[in-house]
Amino acid sequence: MDELARYRLDDRVAIVSGGSGGIGVRTCAALAGVGAKVAVIGRSAERLTAATDAVTAAGSEALPIVGDMTVKADADRAVFETLERFGRIDILINAIGGGAGAVLHNAEDYPEKDWDWIFDLNLRSTLLPSQAVARAMIAAGTAGRILNLSSVRGQLGLNAGYSAYVAVKGAINALTRQHATEWAKHGITVNAISPTFVRTPQVESMLADKEFYEKLIARIPLGRIAEPDDLIGAMLFFCSDASSFVTGQNLTLDGGLTATQ
Template identity: 35%
Template structure:
């Protein structure tokens, strides 16, 4: 295979990607990677000002980007966003379900409302947005859906029960999407990040006991960087992965491989 042919497999030129929760954090890193690979970006977040500011930064760097702020737990807002895309002739070729929250406390102390908030954001939101995207992808006969899972898709730790349940659900939601939509030319896969240097993990990073434990568990002996998800995301968003479906790829420094 020639170098041009091999690199063209990863070219996202002419594709439009919606990345939820992309005004900052992991979603922002993935969106930046997609933009550099040629994609047009739809930037999403719950804060309209922050979302628009991110769009302006993308445009200043020479990329195509526009804002679409909404909360992934607001089904009416999600449906309206896709109706807007239809009206404006925007076809979402790539969807990354990245938006998520964390809430830490012992399971016996969680209220039902707190449980539901985590599940609704991390799991139900991915279903609703995935459903709306697939409704448009199926008639076109193509599409890429990337759900952001976690090490918690496979393993549990104390105090993050709802998150663990949601991310385990993401793993099997991804399989369900693949089983139902693969025949329509859609690939649905997931990425399971390990412990990444993000705002969500700030409390853990500043805890010496946790950090020492983590360094003893990760073969790479360090936290991951958000930009280290980009290569996997581009692979799953591109023509390089047209026969990869229903899989979760863990980007975790080898943590799941270690006893």
């Protein structure tokens, strides 16, 4: 028996919401590399090209979908377009989010405007595609996989103005457990991964601060931050038959950071 066959995604259809991002492009390439067809969602048509090219280069089929996943009609349309093109949906990866370092405020003064922005960017953008995909999976009677991108910050307080990001990633962890519980009867598993810093354009300016970077990696036992490549093993596990009996879990990918807390 080929034990690795359980990680293959041949003939399966994946949606990567935020697939044009720093983590998203590598994710799309990996899913295509093990056989999945991939629908890639982002607001900028131009930015989707790197992801769709990566899927094609891996020998699979890509569908670019332009839409704002904080808008219900766009999330519903993304599912409709995927079904129209590929006929089924097996996997959703929610990879929209971030904003962590962009709006830092003391907790006692955290402005509602920035709080709402971080919550829409991370939580609403996870909720709406999850609901739309779950409805399609339930209607079709197909078992499926949903994987949410959380962050190690959902588990740890930080003395640096991150109230909204820490709270929203904690909410994503809770929503992961809730969706897993409610949708298990439909054969849909819902899990999350929680990376520490991943080297992507979104965090480039923070990492360029030498003092910040040295302090950061001093706290990580493996002595470095993650590369997008470091997430792929866990993603393929959660998206494939290899994780058939795993749901409601949150795997921390942090080089040992939380082990020290």
